[in-house]
Amino acid sequence: MSSLNEQITSFLESVGEDNDILHFLYNMNNKKFDRKNQSIYYSGPFWDNKEVVAIIETLLSGKWLVSGEKVNKFERQFSKKFGHSASVMVNSGSSANLVMIAALKKYFDWHDDDEIIVSPVGFPTTIAPLLQNNLTPVFIDIDIKDLNFNLDEIEQKITKKTKGIFVSPVLGNPPDMDQLTDLAKKHNIEIILDNCDSLGSKWNDSDLSSYAVASSCSFYPAHHITTGEGGMVSSNIEEIVDLARSFAWWGRDCYCVGSANLLTNGTCKKRFDKWLPDVDILIDHKYVFSNIGYNLKPLDMQGAIGIEQLLKFDDIHKMRRLNKRIISEFFIKHIKGVRIVEEHKKAETSWFGVPVVCDTPLIKEKLVKYLEDNKIQTRNYFAGNILQHPAYSHLEDASSYPISNSVLRNIFFVGCSPTYSDEMLEYIESVLKNFSLN
Numbered sequence: 001m002s003s004l005n006e007q008i009t010s011f012l013e014s015v016g017e018d019n020d021i022l023h024f025l026y027n028m029n030n031k032k033f034d035r036k037n038q039s040i041y042y043s044g045p046f047w048d049n050k051e052v053v054a055i056i057e058t059l060l061s062g063k064w065l066v067s068g069e070k071v072n073k074f075e076r077q078f079s080k081k082f083g084h085s086a087s088v089m090v091n092s093g094s095s096a097n098l099v100m101i102a103a104l105k106k107y108f109d110w111h112d113d114d115e116i117i118v119s120p121v122g123f124p125t126t127i128a129p130l131l132q133n134n135l136t137p138v139f140i141d142i143d144i145k146d147l148n149f150n151l152d153e154i155e156q157k158i159t160k161k162t163k164g165i166f167v168s169p170v171l172g173n174p175p176d177m178d179q180l181t182d183l184a185k186k187h188n189i190e191i192i193l194d195n196c197d198s199l200g201s202k203w204n205d206s207d208l209s210s211y212a213v214a215s216s217c218s219f220y221p222a223h224h225i226t227t228g229e230g231g232m233v234s235s236n237i238e239e240i241v242d243l244a245r246s247f248a249w250w251g252r253d254c255y256c257v258g259s260a261n262l263l264t265n266g267t268c269k270k271r272f273d274k275w276l277p278d279v280d281i282l283i284d285h286k287y288v289f290s291n292i293g294y295n296l297k298p299l300d301m302q303g304a305i306g307i308e309q310l311l312k313f314d315d316i317h318k319m320r321r322l323n324k325r326i327i328s329e330f331f332i333k334h335i336k337g338v339r340i341v342e343e344h345k346k347a348e349t350s351w352f353g354v355p356v357v358c359d360t361p362l363i364k365e366k367l368v369k370y371l372e373d374n375k376i377q378t379r380n381y382f383a384g385n386i387l388q389h390p391a392y393s394h395l396e397d398a399s400s401y402p403i404s405n406s407v408l409r410n411i412f413f414v415g416c417s418p419t420y421s422d423e424m425l426e427y428i429e430s431v432l433k434n435f436s437l438n
């Protein structure tokens, strides 16, 4: 009798040719590019039938459909791949930031209103978790060279209340991590990493996350690897990960993970004990709550996809870097009045996109419209300056951050997805060649 995995694979092979979705997955990398009808998406899942088989197999054979054995295996393999002592998977990158900041606050005993330095430019849920955890974001204007916060301006904003610097490398590209590390050491503050856009980026040959006390990651389809939705918190301090897990799992004290969740006596081997001082009988550890938590657990099917995606990561990293280089060259060759952000010589950036800095807002407006009209997707660098948005404008006057304010006016990005074929790259060049500002 063949294994469940083999049976599902042969079933998919038998229907693959007749089923649109499966056909797409089977042929994604070999498919002919249809210039008239197909768009060049800025990103998207890079996967094949292995992920589909893994989802179905987990659905049919999983003992517990939520944060079970597959999620636990993915957490362990992810930690091994990127050099962490421990990781916890959650249902999104935003959730990862939320529980990571909650865990750090508790672990380091930070108080309400303590300050965390962060760029005003980027994705909203880098900043929102600081406010949600009653911490104060302290903003630093960006450096137009690499669009990360200006390291030379950080020191003047450090006060007695400063506890950390939350770095979110712009489209995967880190700031000078040596300078940042020196600053953090000098002032005895923590580096925290939003690694959602920079999974696999390196500084001085070491994974970026090794410079931070904890890091978060997103597995939304636009990111380097995807589980549909999903996120991860990782650290070399296991207690921080245990706290993050507790916050993501209703705030519970019990730390059984994977199949241990189904053990009669639990991981602690004393599941029934006198856990609460005011209750003098044996009670179940599973319902003891040591944190005010949320429920942010992923499905086990997401863990199963993650295991397959990790195997593809090295290829994804190489292809993103190659496509970033090729597409940058097209822009430089064919478009006047733009600059492409490049990596620092000590960085090996796992690019999320190709950052295009336009000399004028008019060039940005015309170029974005032209590319979109020709089915080449573009994106803003997310929110631009978050202080320009209704939910955040009460925090501070956006005009104090003039370079950040230029982001929505002058900057956009296009993709460097590993799904791009040679034909797609040729198409991108042919479109750029014909751009005219008039």
Ligand SMILES: Cc1ncc(COP(=O)(O)O)c(C=O)c1O
Residues within 6 Å of the ligand: 092, 093, 094, 095, 097, 122, 123, 125, 126, 168, 194, 196, 197, 218, 219, 220, 230, 231
């Ligand atoms: C830098 C950064 N942080 C956090 C997030 C949030 O991740 P998610 O969409 O998985 O919630 C994103 C989103 O894509 C992001 O780009």
